[in-house]
Amino acid sequence: MTAITRHLAQLLTRSSPSDLPAVAVHAARRSIVNWMGAALGGCRDEAVQRALATVSEFSGPPQSTVIGHPQRLDMLNAALVNAISSNILDFDDTHAHMILHPVSLIACALLALSETRRMTGCEFLHALTLGVEVEVRVRNPRVADYNFAWSPTATVGAMGAAAACGRVLALSEQQTAWALGIAATQAGGLRETGGSMSKAFNPGHAARCGLTAALLAAKGFTGSETVLEGPKGYIAAFGQAKNVDAIIEGWGESYQIELNTFKPFPCGIVGHAATDACLELYREGVRSDAVESMQLTVHPVTVKMMGRNAPTSALDAKLSVRHTAAAALVFGTVGVKQFDLACINDAEVTRLREQALLVIDERFRTDEAEAQLTLRDGRVLMKHIDHAVGGLERPITDAGLESKLKGLAEDVLSNAQIATLIELLWTFDKLEDASALARAVRN
Amino acid sequence: MTAITRHLAQLLTRSSPSDLPAVAVHAARRSIVNWMGAALGGCRDEAVQRALATVSEFSGPPQSTVIGHPQRLDMLNAALVNAISSNILDFDDTHAHMILHPVSLIACALLALSETRRMTGCEFLHALTLGVEVEVRVRNPRVADYNFAWSPTATVGAMGAAAACGRVLALSEQQTAWALGIAATQAGGLRETGGSMSKAFNPGHAARCGLTAALLAAKGFTGSETVLEGPKGYIAAFGQAKNVDAIIEGWGESYQIELNTFKPFPCGIVGHAATDACLELYREGVRSDAVESMQLTVHPVTVKMMGRNAPTSALDAKLSVRHTAAAALVFGTVGVKQFDLACINDAEVTRLREQALLVIDERFRTDEAEAQLTLRDGRVLMKHIDHAVGGLERPITDAGLESKLKGLAEDVLSNAQIATLIELLWTFDKLEDASALARAVRN
Secondary structure, rough: OOHHHHHHHHHHOEEEEEEEEOOHHHHHHHHHHHHHHHHHOOOOOOHHHHHHHHHHOOOOOOEEEOOOOOEOOOOHHHHHHHHHHHHHHHOOEEEOOOOOOOHHHHHHHHHHHOOOOOOHHHHHHHHHHHHHHHHHHHEEEEEEOOOOOOOHHHHHHHHHHHHHEEEEEEEHHHHHHHHHHHHHHHOEEEEEHOOOHHHHHHHHHHHHHHHHHHHHOOOOOOOOOOOOOHHHHHHHHHEEEOOHHHHOOOOOOOOHHEEEOOOOOOOOHHHHHHHHOOOOOHOOOOHHHHHHEEEEEEEEEHHHEEEEOOOOHHHHHOOOOOHHHHHHHOOOOOOHHHHHHHOOOOOHHHHHHHHHHEEEOOOOOOEEEEEEEEEEEOOOEEEEEOOOOOOOOOOOOOOHHHHHHHHHHHHOOOHHHHHHHHHHOOHHHHHHOOOOHHHHHOO | OOOOOHHHHHHHEEEEEEEOHHHHHEEEEHHHHHEEEEEEOOOOHHHHHHHHHHHHOOOOOOEOOOOOOOOEHHHHHHHHHHHHHHHHHOOOOOOOOOOOOOOHHHHHHHHHHOOOOOOOOOHHHHHHHHHHHHHHHHHOOOOEEEEEOOOOOHHHHHHHHHHHHHHHOOOOHHHHHHHHHHHOOOOOOOOOOOOOHHHHHHHHHHHHHHHOOOHHHOOOOOOOOOOOOOOOOOHHEEEOOOOOHHOOOOOOOOOOOHHHEEEEOOHHHHHHHHHHHHHHHHHHHHHHHEEEEEEEEHHHHHHHHHEEEOOOOOOOOOOOOHHHHHEEEEEEEEHHHHHOOHHHHHHHHHHHHHHOOOEOOOOOOOOEEEEEEEEEEEEEEEEEEOOOOOOOOOOOOHHHHHHHHHHHOOOOOOOOHHHHHHHHHHHHHHHHOOHHHHHHHOO
């Protein structure tokens, strides 16, 4: 049995900010622009208000900023609440190959820590990149067959956040192994939460657990040093081991954060291609009142994860590709408003959604879909999307990310604050004190 | 698919303290006597000190007592630290059939809550009993084949604590279902932590997660209402479902807390029978210097969970049945001191431990063992233990529990404090304000 946990800890402690190529640094900058947009957009959500009301009762000293709010919380609760904000709209980042949201929860743990432990912007981005590396490498399907009930984002999140926070806390190799061990034994997060507020609680919990693990290890609290590869460890618990050594193969050749992508639509990523197809048809002049019925051909996992019908809430509708496709045909856009109850209950959206047929094609990729519309005049229109917009093949531009952030932040920050924030995010790696970011997003 | 989560929530909200028969109430009283002994014995451990040093940095208002310490923490951190204290000596309770430690972590969550939410002693014991009911019923092997890598105590602990805390918070049926959902999605805890401080962190984490879940649900934070039975839910995640309906079968006919047992030795429960056998031989006059070698015949799970040799720390030695058996032969007693480095490194203990042979017998029960000693004079002595002391068949008496508590508490509380505490615990169900217990265990 290879000592993978210990080896990984060694790689993490030996990595230096100067190792990162420019392309990784820029990918990290793009990731934090997207993250902060998602967090500002989500920070007034009812789920965040209820979480804030709960933790305010037992939160510690006002150490760390709550994004988009005036109050501060202790760093653990701030990490928790901010990661809920970042995820609640389903607008956060997605790793192109692993279909998990790697950045937001780690960034929230680091943001909270940046207000109690001095770190530069460059150190923040380096730690973030390492955390993503841990998450994506552990989740690699070559490492294990993971049980589908577990949320990928949540289950690797605590270890990712622990690795990132451990790096800025300058943990030793042994402490880093302990931090991974303490994080892994806290890991959890069920997909069954979909449709409830606790889906967004999952990454919040992971952020808090990862930060806790790093802080405990820093004080000498010991964890397992074989938590990944051990027979009663993480991989054995969450699935069936295949090639555990794959976790560290090719370390440093490139960085997983370069494969991070950003959503144009605030819903499950595996519904984006079908939504995109309907938007294309709308742009070509199709209007919903001409449409009799709709058939969507998708990858099996789209049905598995976004097969809901008859949504009754925004959180529900985000898991309904029938809903996002119908809304695309009716409104010609799929933004935050298309998940409001007004849109969910709209008669035309409901009509199209209810008769929409989902067809599975095993040969499709998850970012591929085909929409087939039968019009009232008998014509049939088809639109095939090879790669959904927002993915690696058709990425959002830097300007597109900026405009996404502006749209999401406008109800929370002033235009002047938004302009300052955008400037700060694009030059974050030059920042002497990363906590400037936290100060820029208080309201 | 039966709506088991919802049904369970209904049973929990409809249960009343007056439903409990006297035998269950007395079992609950015995459980808290044992719990408080284990917690007081463990509260000065290095692991607890390091956890305290960590959480002190971000803990909230001084709401809740840290057992055996002067300071107070916010209720979540108090629940966490106290549950570490309760488990660190491996001296906590064990459910006779499920081999998990059901009471301590729930009791720690309730103790912390009792200082911010008024509850009577009777309500505390009722809530505790319900929490144990949830833990043991979910863990029943008739419900599912659970993956061995997961710690039984930790994985069901958050739901047990959420059920208990939800009951004293008077959650509605829907809120109770949400609390179970929010707890289940936080559930985790790996057996690979064995030998490190994070083994005791697991129940601490579960206590904190369960209390968090109940507090969130009370504020309307929504969770999955199908978290147990859902296809992407708890049971599908942690194992292979068998009969999920078994969770609620026979509810109220008797209470699982009546099957709670208490350890005479501070180590893994599946090593107790072999330890007991060596102690019996010592009592019959055998002394270690006459012993050439030793063979222990045990149930397979004893080797799986306590098969370590060459322990280097107390936490390690608690997972070595070779060590506990050797110490029994050398010292004639197996208490906290038999896990100190002085005993681990004792030449005679080391000699006996190193040559001890473990033999598996599939036909043995987990509380059954046989010790075979080969003496220097060539004689062979055998001792077969049908049921280890401390189990259901040979339970510790009430007086035995009292004396266990006294021994564990003597370095932490004065004799007068201990006498008051014992009186309070045996009459806990008559108490108007359960928080008197917290006040009685501050130092």
